[in-house]
Amino acid sequence: EAEVAQSPRYKITEKSQAVAFWCDPISGHATLYWYRQILGQGPELLVQFQDESVVDDSQLPKDRFSAERLKGVDSTLKIQPAELGDSAMYLCASSSAGASSGQQFFGPGTRLTVL
Amino acid sequence: AQSVSQHNHHVILSEAASLELGCNYSYGGTVNLFWYVQYPGQHLQLLLKYFSGDPLVKGIKGFEAEFIKSKFSFNLRKPSVQWSDTAEYFCAVNARDSGYALNFGKGTSLLVTP
Numbered sequence: 221e222a223e224v225a226q227s228p229r230y231k232i233t234e235k236s237q238a239v240a241f242w243c244d245p246i247s248g249h250a251t252l253y254w255y256r257q258i259l260g261q262g263p264e265l266l267v268q269f270q271d272e273s274v275v276d277d278s279q280l281p282k283d284r285f286s287a288e289r290l291k292g293v294d295s296t297l298k299i300q301p302a303e304l305g306d307s308a309m310y311l312c313a314s315s316s317a318g319a320s321s322g323q324q325f326f327g328p329g330t331r332l333t334v335l
Numbered sequence: 336a337q338s339v340s341q342h343n344h345h346v347i348l349s350e351a352a353s354l355e356l357g358c359n360y361s362y363g364g365t366v367n368l369f370w371y372v373q374y375p376g377q378h379l380q381l382l383l384k385y386f387s388g389d390p391l392v393k394g395i396k397g398f399e400a401e402f403i404k405s406k407f408s409f410n411l412r413k414p415s416v417q418w419s420d421t422a423e424y425f426c427a428v429n430a431r432d433s434g435y436a437l438n439f440g441k442g443t444s445l446l447v448t449p
Contacts (some may be wrong), residue, residue: 262439
């Protein structure tokens with residue numbers, strides 16, 4: 221069964237350092253989402269891509285966060301500089317177009333700890 | 336804007352007890368509704384979903400949920416829980432006009448004791 225891949229699974233960094241997370245969606249899925257899940261809360265959308273275009277990045281803290289999906293396949297989420305409050309699980313999800321586009325498939329996430 | 340409210344943040348049940356987790360949403364248009372589960376150390380998995388049709392939907396592992404449009408609710412149920420159901424449960428909604436991005440509730444932590 222196809223899965224969404226994410227790496228690294230865990231990342232520990234110091235405050236003010238740069239970090240990057242990678243996501244490879246299920247093959248053929250045009251829509252890719254990045255969510256952030258703070259401990260004890262539900263995931264919250266950071267950015268949504270349709271192919272290589274950003275559809276919604278209204279909740280992305282653009283002063284420090286950036287996201288790209290250059291060829292419309294895999295995606296990278298970057299934080300520079302990292303802050304203590306960025307400690308969270310970063311989840312990537314993908315979905316296909318069409319009638320089933322309401323359903324998303326999630327990767328295992330990257331757990332970020334900022335010291 | 337959509338919002339999702341889960342009524343119980345922590346639930347403790349004994350094995351074989353019945354489960355009902357409440358979920359209400361606010362949104363004026365047509366929505367899709369989901370329950371996701373996150374077992375300890377694992378990633379989010381879809382339990383069940385409602386897009387249209389029969390408002391009583393059945394999911395994996397004996398879970399079911401009922402969509403009551405008039406109450407904006409989508410409560411999750413299971414007649415008899417098992418220890419292996421210990422997990423975090425998230426209700427979520429999405430809609431076409433928000434690009435199908437999921438809006439999650441804060442989650443309910445379920446602990447099933449032997």
